[in-house]
Amino acid sequence: MKRWDTCRKILCVRLDNIGDVIMSSPAIRALKESFYSSITVMTSSAGGDAARLIPGVDDVITVDVPWVKLHSSPDRYDHILQLLRAKQFDAAVIFTVYSQSALPAAVLLSMANIPLRLAYCRENPYGLLSHWLPDEEPYTLIRHQVMRDLFLVRSVGAKVKDDRLTLNLPDQAWTSAKAKLQKAGVDDTKPFILLHPGVSEKKREYPQRSWMDVTRQAADLFKVPLLLTGATGEEDYTTKIERSLPGKAFSVAGMFSLDEFIMLVRYARLVVTVNTSTAHIAAATQTPVVVLYALTNPQHAPWKVPAAILPFDISESMRSRNEVIRYVHDHYYREPVPMVTPEEVVKAMQVLLEQSGIHAHTGAYSHAE
Known part of the structure; x- marks a missing residue:
């Protein structure tokens, strides 16, 4: 199995809205700063413009999926799979809030042949995720979303020097x-x-x-x-x-x-x-x-x-x-x-x-x- 510190192309999956994407930015920067990888963010059409302003993001893929309540006309699965396979990612991280399941996205990433797949999960995902953390939230504790995302990527060795939210300001x-x-x-x-x-x-x-x-x-x-x-x-x-x-x-x-x-x-x-x-x-x-x-x-x-x-x-x-x-x-x-x-x-x-x-x-x- 590949090691995270050898990954050259990492996909960050955050399929929600603008604010959610911005809150994931410190964790996304942690992957960039730790692994020096090319970072692609896959997000909704609503979150795409925000993702492009995150420091360290090299590319953005916008897709709309039926398990996220944003759009009534989701993209076709075959279209998403073709796109992901063509990019040949080494690894992917799925960011979620505690009330969401990462497994629908994990199915897509597995079918797209991305070898390393990281997310929180309540049940055992078996082969759908190569790396996962049992989701303790909200029954044992509740972290701020920024800390939740940072704790996830820290489990594979990614850390960030400054955990504040940052955007490339379009002066x-x-x-x-x-x-x-x-x-x-x-x-x-x-x-x-x-x-x-x-x-x-x-x-x-x-x-x-x-x-x-x-x-x-x-x-x-x-x-x-x-x-x-x-x-x-x-x-x-x-x-x-x-x-x-x-x-x-x-x-x-x-x-x-x-x-x-x-x-x-x-x-x-x-x-x-x-x-x-x-x-x-x-x-x-x-x-x-x-x-x-x-x-x-x-x-x-x-x-x-x-x-x-x-x-x-x-x-x-x-x-x-x-x-x-x-x-x-x-x-x-x-x-x-x-x-x-x-x-x-x-x-x-x-x-x-x-x-x-x-x-x-x-x-x-x-x-x-």
Whole structure:
């Protein structure tokens, strides 16, 4: 059997969304730094653009599979197999959250004749994986997703010097992002705060009326432009918030490419978001972030960045049918957690902003810009 330290071509499988891909970046870098291999990331079409920005990634394959809840039209298995066989990978690592099974991906990798295959697994995978770790999460412990992924690759000898989230920042995208801000009426020479109400799953949504209250209170307190961001299709949602504060809040949802959005987060003084990919982009750009954290997966708090985490429960009707996720909710969140109030959000914003040097009521900074 091949040794991991002799592998020249390694495939990293992370078939989820943008934030998941970003959280796997330290483990991906660990493989690069330890084995000096060519690294290919296989991810969903949603995660592909983020994967291309991870330092050390040489190539990206985008495929959509039916066992990941992202797309209704998965790629054909024969197409995926032909692609993987043609690449002739020496090894593959499958990254998952604790509520996912690595075995569907392991079947593909085995059929693609990739000799070394590593993943977490609860049952004995026998020949589907050449290397595996019994998945203790969440029944014995819960690690942050970054640590979960690093612990996996460490089992085959891969380590990283710096375990923070990092992205290759597309500086040229800031020029085009600023042009779009100017077109939206935003003075791009002033400090700004970014508010991101949009979510990929409705169960993690913070109420729109509360977002309006947060925006109004923040506008009164901080005296800086408030940018309301979101994905394409969320423009009506953010525009309704904007209309309640004309000239102070600016709806810019759907206006930016991922590269531009990352630079927008990079230059924001503060980000306020639900627990979605925006929180992990903020961590990767070291932008202070307030996260309105719906109690779904406790692994996904912002990693190693100034942050305030404000948890709230999700309704029983929206809770997952996945028994692993239900176990976590029943055993770790025994008491109901009430909805975060707008006042709590604004107070958390004030604390983080003051730590960064911005003063309420003036919008002025204590250091030169």
